Amino acid sequence: MPPADRINLTGSQRRELKRLIRAGRTEQRMVIRAKIVLAAADGHSNAAIARLLAVGEDTVRKWRGRWRAAPGVASLGDAKRSGRPPKFTAVQVARVKAIACTPPREAGLPLARWSCPELARHAVSDGVCASISPTTVRRWLSEDAIKPWQYRSWIFITDPDFEAKASQVLDLYARTWDGKPLGPNDYVISADEKTSIQARCRCHPTLAPGAARAMRVNHDYDRGGAVAYLAAYDVHRARVFGRCEDTTGIEPFSRLVEQVMTCEPYASAERVFWIVDNGSSHRGQKAVDRLAAQHPNAIMAHTPVHASWLNQIEIYFSIVQRKVVSPNDFTELDEVIYRLARFEERYNHTARPFIWKFTTIDLDDLLNRLDNHTPKHDPAQPRAA
Incomplete structure (x- = not known):
């Protein structure tokens, strides 16, 4: 060789x-x-x-x-191949992506959102290309993670005291009030109502899960009434106090307050802070004064408007919804009340405080990011959330 x-x-x-x-x-x-x-x-x-x-x-x-x-x-390894010549130009790809980023109503179509088949049809009718498949459109959109068929809801911050109220709630979670740490005899309660928990009696018995088979719940049901579940959650002790009422309102909420404040350690506490949202049962300064008159050691702190996500009791309500209410199959309303009470006892035996990571620093970062996305030409415009 x-x-x-x-x-x-x-x-x-x-x-x-x-x-x-x-x-x-x-x-x-x-x-x-x-x-x-x-x-x-x-x-x-x-x-x-x-x-x-x-x-x-x-x-x-x-x-x-x-x-x-x-x-x-x-x-x-194999050498790189040129492959089949591209059927579509870069301009055509860019035009389809631009259409996907434009609401369909601006194109004169009676659609709320784009789908890949609709985009493909519109690209042909608009003269972008002679023909194109929905699969090709989806592949192009995935290159830039464009998903016009998805949407997220958002609201404007309308509360002029949003930052002050939110900071006050977050400080309480961090055991601080007016810049001073809470004492050992101070407690923080998060309270709200879960309205209209229905007793839906299914027309066919629910079938238990089995091998390769999920639980089966009949679609048809008879209504057995509804109940409101009022609950107060001790943020730092992870203890829940709940009660069922026929409806919500000032008097039912006052009974919840009485239930909590007449037992220890809250009856003899130096201060008990009640974090509530802006529902009609506890809205405004009148609710603050009413609580103070009912229990002098109780202090009410409101979350900002449209900020119930700052109220930790909502986390507990989500647990109740997943573990107690859904799937809703109760023979009568008393069964709903009984199961809520039993679950409350079970929860209090094993509960640990929620790991709350959103702080005032995170709040400042959030508001700054919202400010950067808000047009500056009109200072009177509220910030978006």
């Missing part, structure tokens, strides 16, 4: 080629190429290697030459 055609392998190269051959997941074409290089390094001619591996001599000559030009396993 002429010296120019000879292949010299290092120990590591030989080990890597043998590893490729032994590996069960190596593509067969890579195995053949690795065997060609190893045989060539052992001094076999092209004709002998071709007979041994049942391939053409041109194939052996090609991969021997590839290895000699660039020694290494990477040289055994």
Whole structure:
């Protein structure tokens, strides 16, 4: 064999080629190429290697030459191919993406949101291209994570004291009030109402889950009435006090307050802070004065308008919804009341305080980001949330 055609392998190269051959997941074409290089390094001619591996001599000559030009396993891979010429131009792709980022009503269509089939039809009718499939549209949109069929709701911050009220609530979660730490005899209560928990008696008994089968709940039901669930949650002690009422209002909420404030340690506490939202049962300064008159050691703190997510009792209500109410299948209203009471007892035995990570620093960052997205031409415009 002429010296120019000879292949010299290092120990590591030989080990890597043998590893490729032994590996069960190596593509067969890579195995053949690795065997060609190893045989060539052992001094076999092209004709002998071709007979041994049942391939053409041109194939052996090609991969021997590839290895000699660039020694290494990477040289055994396929060369890049030009592929089929693109059917659509970059301008057409950009126009379809621009349409997807425009509300359909601006295109004169009676649609609320775009879908890939609708985008494909509109691209053809608008003259962007002669024909296009929804799959192609979806692939283009996925390149920039454009999903016009999805949407998120948002609201404006309308409370002029949003930052002050939110900071006050967050400080209470961090056991601070007016810049001073809370004492050992101070407590923080988060309270609200979960309205209209219905007793839906299914027309067919619920079927228990089984192997490869989910629980089955009949769609039809008879209404057995509804109840309101009022609850107060001790933020730092993870204790829930709840009661069921026929409806919500000032008097039912006052009974919840009385239920909590007449038991220890709240009856003899120095201060008990009640965090509530702006529902009609406890809205405004009148509710603050009413609570103070009812219990002098109680202090009410309101969350901002449209900010019930700052109230930790909502987390407990979400747990109740998932673990107690859904799926809703109760023979009568008393069963709803009984299960809520039993769950409350069970929860209080094992509960731990919620790990609340949203702080006043996070609040400042959020408001700054909202300010950066709010047009500056009209200072009177409220901030968006």
